[in-house]
Amino acid sequence: MAFIVRRLIFYVVAAWAALTVNFFIPRAMPGNAVQSVMAKFPDLQPSAYQSLEAMLGVGHPGSIWHQYWSYLDDVFHFNFGVDLIEYPAKVSTLLSQTIPWTLTLVGTATVIAFVVGTALGILAGWRHGGWLDRVLPGLMFLQAIPYFFLALILLELLAVKTSVFPLGQGYTGGLTPGWNGAFIGSAIDHSILPAFTIVITSVAGWMLQMRNVMITTIGEDYVLAAQAKGLSSRRVVFTYAARNALLPQLQGFGLALGFVVSGAIIMEIVFSYPGIGLLLLNAVTSNDYPLMQAIFLVITFAVLLANLIVDLVILVIDPRARARTATR
Amino acid sequence: MTVALPVSTDAATPPTERQSLGRWRRLPFKAKVGAVLLGVFVLAAIIGPLVTPYDPSFQNPAPALSMHAPDAAYLLGTTQTGQDVLSQLLVGIRLTLELAFVVGAVATALAVIVGVSAAFLGGVWDEVLSLVSNVFLVIPAVPLLIILLGYLPQKGQTATIIVLSVLGWPWGARVIRAQTLAIRNRDFIAAARETGEPTWRILAFEIVPNEVSLIAASFVNTVLYAIGASVALAFIGLADLNSWSLGTILYWAQSQQALQLGAWWWFVPPGLAVALIGTALVLLNTGIDELGNPRLRDASNASRIAGRKLRPTDPTPVLMDTELLAPEPPRRGALARFAHSFSRSSLLDDNGGGGS
Numbered sequence: 001m002a003f004i005v006r007r008l009i010f011y012v013v014a015a016w017a018a019l020t021v022n023f024f025i026p027r028a029m030p031g032n033a034v035q036s037v038m039a040k041f042p043d044l045q046p047s048a049y050q051s052l053e054a055m056l057g058v059g060h061p062g063s064i065w066h067q068y069w070s071y072l073d074d075v076f077h078f079n080f081g082v083d084l085i086e087y088p089a090k091v092s093t094l095l096s097q098t099i100p101w102t103l104t105l106v107g108t109a110t111v112i113a114f115v116v117g118t119a120l121g122i123l124a125g126w127r128h129g130g131w132l133d134r135v136l137p138g139l140m141f142l143q144a145i146p147y148f149f150l151a152l153i154l155l156e157l158l159a160v161k162t163s164v165f166p167l168g169q170g171y172t173g174g175l176t177p178g179w180n181g182a183f184i185g186s187a188i189d190h191s192i193l194p195a196f197t198i199v200i201t202s203v204a205g206w207m208l209q210m211r212n213v214m215i216t217t218i219g220e221d222y223v224l225a226a227q228a229k230g231l232s233s234r235r236v237v238f239t240y241a242a243r244n245a246l247l248p249q250l251q252g253f254g255l256a257l258g259f260v261v262s263g264a265i266i267m268e269i270v271f272s273y274p275g276i277g278l279l280l281l282n283a284v285t286s287n288d289y290p291l292m293q294a295i296f297l298v299i300t301f302a303v304l305l306a307n308l309i310v311d312l313v314i315l316v317i318d319p320r321a322r323a324r325t326a327t328r
Numbered sequence: 329m330t331v332a333l334p335v336s337t338d339a340a341t342p343p344t345e346r347q348s349l350g351r352w353r354r355l356p357f358k359a360k361v362g363a364v365l366l367g368v369f370v371l372a373a374i375i376g377p378l379v380t381p382y383d384p385s386f387q388n389p390a391p392a393l394s395m396h397a398p399d400a401a402y403l404l405g406t407t408q409t410g411q412d413v414l415s416q417l418l419v420g421i422r423l424t425l426e427l428a429f430v431v432g433a434v435a436t437a438l439a440v441i442v443g444v445s446a447a448f449l450g451g452v453w454d455e456v457l458s459l460v461s462n463v464f465l466v467i468p469a470v471p472l473l474i475i476l477l478g479y480l481p482q483k484g485q486t487a488t489i490i491v492l493s494v495l496g497w498p499w500g501a502r503v504i505r506a507q508t509l510a511i512r513n514r515d516f517i518a519a520a521r522e523t524g525e526p527t528w529r530i531l532a533f534e535i536v537p538n539e540v541s542l543i544a545a546s547f548v549n550t551v552l553y554a555i556g557a558s559v560a561l562a563f564i565g566l567a568d569l570n571s572w573s574l575g576t577i578l579y580w581a582q583s584q585q586a587l588q589l590g591a592w593w594w595f596v597p598p599g600l601a602v603a604l605i606g607t608a609l610v611l612l613n614t615g616i617d618e619l620g621n622p623r624l625r626d627a628s629n630a631s632r633i634a635g636r637k638l639r640p641t642d643p644t645p646v647l648m649d650t651e652l653l654a655p656e657p658p659r660r661g662a663l664a665r666f667a668h669s670f671s672r673s674s675l676l677d678d679n680g681g682g683g684s
Contacts, residue, residue, distance in 0.1 A: 014463045144606025149599035156587045262470030266560045284478040292475045299471045
């Protein structure tokens with residue numbers, strides 16, 4: 001299991017790097033963020049003050065190393081301090097309210113886009129020069145449109161002008177969130193347009209990448225051999241070419257996730273979707289530094305976790321990765 | 329924009345006009361479209377601010393000019409405060425492209441330095457540099473950008489350029505490192521080393537010139553990333569909102585409810601400009617890819633031989649095929665069926681699309 005151990009070490013290092021960057025940003029930035037926070041919220045409780053100390057380094061409770069250790073300790077216990085805007089709500093409470101929304105919407109939409117894009121890429125790679133190649137420039141244009149711009153246009157056309165879809169938000173006001181039909185139906189209804197936006201703008205990227213890998217893979221000798229054996233086209237495409245082309249595609253999926261999540265954050269803002277992106281914007285516009293930093297950590301850890309899952313999937317479907325672990 | 333393309337003809341003689349024309353002709357079609365489209369925007373960025381019909385920040389107090397629909401005097405209409413949208417757009421294209429190209433240049437330079445030295449130095453250096461670039465790669469950039477800019481008291485152009493450049497190099501570094509590793513052990517590098525060339529000379533004159541297409545692709549990608557990120561950041565207000573870039577125009581249009589009030593001429597042109605610049609860059613990149621990997625080229629430029637499309641990379645067609653020899657409809661006999669099935673296995677695909 002050397003492969004897994006190696007990857008795990010990498011993710012631990014990456015997580016540590018993110019934590020450290022997060023720790024030093026407020027301390028290294030010009031202008032005293034902490035003082036502006038203190039000036040803005042003069043009536044902080046002692047307990048809030050303490051956690052602010054840990055997150056931002058207010059005052060000087062000990063050396064920088066001491067601050068660093070207490071910060072790491074806080075993060076490990078999911079103690080992100082008290083939120084300044086919605087005082088005395090805890091940051092971790094705010095996060096646990098918004099994360100499910102983002103995870104469901106962005107997760108589902110990204111997986112759909114990846115699956116559809118990869119399938120189209122397989123087709124386009126196999127039928128090289130076919131009709132899919134001809135619509136490719138159009139798809140590239142869709143991909144180049146900024147997420148938020150497409151989101152706003154779709155919102156205007158399909159929600160404001162024609163009211164096919166609801167206007168932003170996560171669910172119809174007045175419903176109580178929970179496992180009841182009315183709420184879930186409303187939530188799904190509200191998520192179609194945002195999900196559609198994500199799929200439309202990211203499908204071309206997956207497709208192009210898969211197409212290119214497919215074309216290269218089809219040129220390999222084992223594909224020719226499979227055809228020479230007289231196997232059916234379907235079998236050659238899916239079992240021989242696509243299966244091998246999928247590996248770089250999956251690796252790319254892990255790495256591109258950061259970009260996808262970034263775009264989705266902005267998209268949430270447009271749709272006033274009650275997810276983590278909107279929370280981040282609100283935090284930034286109101287200088288709510290503890291919340292900002294906690295959100296950054298959460299997003300980073302989510303991307304790292306997704307990458308780890310991709311690694312495990314690769315381990316399952318790629319015999320070479322397993323063989324490497326055995327020999328190492 | 330001029331991308332140095334790796335179709336070097338004879339290095340000794342400078343390319344004559346006919347040669348460079350031939351070079352242009354050999355470019356993949358997608359790259360040509362991308363280059364022309366990008367050229368239009370670069371031209372707009374260069375001469376645009378000189379020919380703006382109005383001062384983009386001038387607020388015309390006349391009530392008739394508030395959200396004025398496009399007409400002869402105001403080709404793209406006006407904003408709520410009577411500013412000319414076309415003027416804003418022309419100035420905005422310059423600022424956005426300027427930022428993107430500077431970020432592209434700085435980040436690509438960093439990528440080349442890190443990638444080449446990681447691969448060439450090897451050992452611990454390689455491990456460390458690769459680890460750093462992989463860590464930067466998995467940490468999502470935009471949230472980090474948002475909190476960094478959120479802390480900065482002045483969110484000017486320079487701050488954005490620095491932050492975007494610092495976060496924009498890892499992808500290129502990764503690709504360039506892989507390529508350098510592949511080149512490093514070639515004979516001509518060994519020969520250069522044997523003749524006593526210093527390491528820096530080998531790096532600068534033997535290795536880097538062989539990676540020009542990769543570096544160009546990495547530059548184009550970084551520019552694309554810089555445009556996307558800077559426009560998105562400006563749109564949510566994390567930029568100098570007193571200067572005109574495509575992102576800030578969109579920010580003001582959105583905050584003044586341009587779309588809801590039906591002022592499409594205020595909101596659509598800047599977004600469309602971003603999308604078109606992005607498309608141009610993607611096309612250019614695909615073109616560069618195709619140049620390096622002929623297999624990816626469009627099958628439409630394949631020559632037709634006896635009714636079948638064949639590309640230069642396909643194997644020479646086997647002319648035992650009855651269909652190829654006689655372009656008449658296949659006969660229905662057992663022999664014809666046999667010949668037909670034989671031809672199918674020699675050419676991979678019914679419509680000739682498969683590649684070799």
